[in-house]
Amino acid sequence: MSSLTELPQIRYEDPLVRIDWQAIDRECWWLPPRLLSLAGVPQFERLDERTRQRLSHLEYVHLLEAGLWLESQFMARLARLAHGCADVDRSARFLHELREEAGHSLMFVELLERSGFGVCTRRGLGMRVVDLLGGLLSSRSALFWAMVVIGEELPDQLNRRLRRGVEEATLSTVVYRIAAIHTRDEAMHCAFAREQCQESAARCPAWQRALLAPALSFAIDLYARYVYFPSVATYARAGLAPTLQWRSLALANPDRRAQVAHMLRPTLEFLKRSGWRVSSRYCPAR
Ligand SMILES: [Fe+2]
Numbered sequence: 123m124s125s126l127t128e129l130p131q132i133r134y135e136d137p138l139v140r141i142d143w144q145a146i147d148r149e150c151w152w153l154p155p156r157l158l159s160l161a162g163v164p165q166f167e168r169l170d171e172r173t174r175q176r177l178s179h180l181e182y183v184h185l186l187e188a189g190l191w192l193e194s195q196f197m198a199r200l201a202r203l204a205h206g207c208a209d210v211d212r213s214a215r216f217l218h219e220l221r222e223e224a225g226h227s228l229m230f231v232e233l234l235e236r237s238g239f240g241v242c243t244r245r246g247l248g249m250r251v252v253d254l255l256g257g258l259l260s261s262r263s264a265l266f267w268a269m270v271v272i273g274e275e276l277p278d279q280l281n282r283r284l285r286r287g288v289e290e291a292t293l294s295t296v297v298y299r300i301a302a303i304h305t306r307d308e309a310m311h312c313a314f315a316r317e318q319c320q321e322s323a324a325r326c327p328a329w330q331r332a333l334l335a336p337a338l339s340f341a342i343d344l345y346a347r348y349v350y351f352p353s354v355a356t357y358a359r360a361g362l363a364p365t366l367q368w369r370s371l372a373l374a375n376p377d378r379r380a381q382v383a384h385m386l387r388p389t390l391e392f393l394k395r396s397g398w399r400v401s402s403r404y405c406p407a408r
Pocket residue numbers: 193222223226304308
């Protein structure tokens with residue numbers, strides 16, 4: 123668990139100067155082949171390596187775009203939390219996290235711009251609704267901190283798997299470095315979010331948690347689908363057609379569903395231990 127008293131020892135280094143941007147390479151994998159949404163699907167595995175690598179670039183781009191969206195939500199909230207906090211240590215904790223999230227977003231933008239994929243600022247209806255509803259939640263509420271845990275941990279699980287996949291294929295050194303910097307910082311963010319989640323859930327009456335649990339389960343499925351199952355636009359940009367068919371194959375892909383269940387399980391179990399009776403269609407009970 124992170125502690126506010128540990129903060130003064132934290133050294134901050136601008137991630138933009140810690141990455142050799144000249145080393146961006148598109149002749150390699152950006153996600154390990156086994157981590158692709160279509161991994162194991164026979165029609166996909168029959169495609170040539172260049173096409174499959176291209177999908178790895180676009181699925182990573184999707185992960186960055188999801189990261190940019192989630193981090194923009196966190197940053198807006200962290201700025202307000204820091205500003206409205208009378209406790210100086212706590213306020214510093216929020217500002218430190220805000221600075222780290224800004225560094226992550228800057229890394230994502232840098233890679234997207236330099237690699238030629240560009241930054242997509244379009245927001246789907248679902249994301250705009252989540253933005254709106256999220257904005258209504260109080261920062262002291264148990265539901266808010268449970269949502270923060272989900273938003274922090276789901277992309278982080280994918281990044282951790284990416285790093286472990288380095289032995290499986292020739293991964294882009296820049297992508298690997300971004301994932302390394304990001305997972306290091308996120309370990310602390312996730313621990314802090316879990317701490318706040320447990321404390322706020324303990325303050326929340328059981329009947330209220332029971333009433334809100336279906337909304338939280340719905341949010342988990344929404345986030346999981348968004349983060350782990352790229353939209354048709356990703357397949358279109360990767361040159362895979364017909365896009366709807368490829369997306370359907372990904373959604374039904376048993377390998378992917380098993381991976382998603384594995385990535386979701388630690389977060390679901392933590393929320394259950396914190397008093398939330400949540401479930402997910404992507405993570406059947408064992
Ligand atoms: Fe981040």
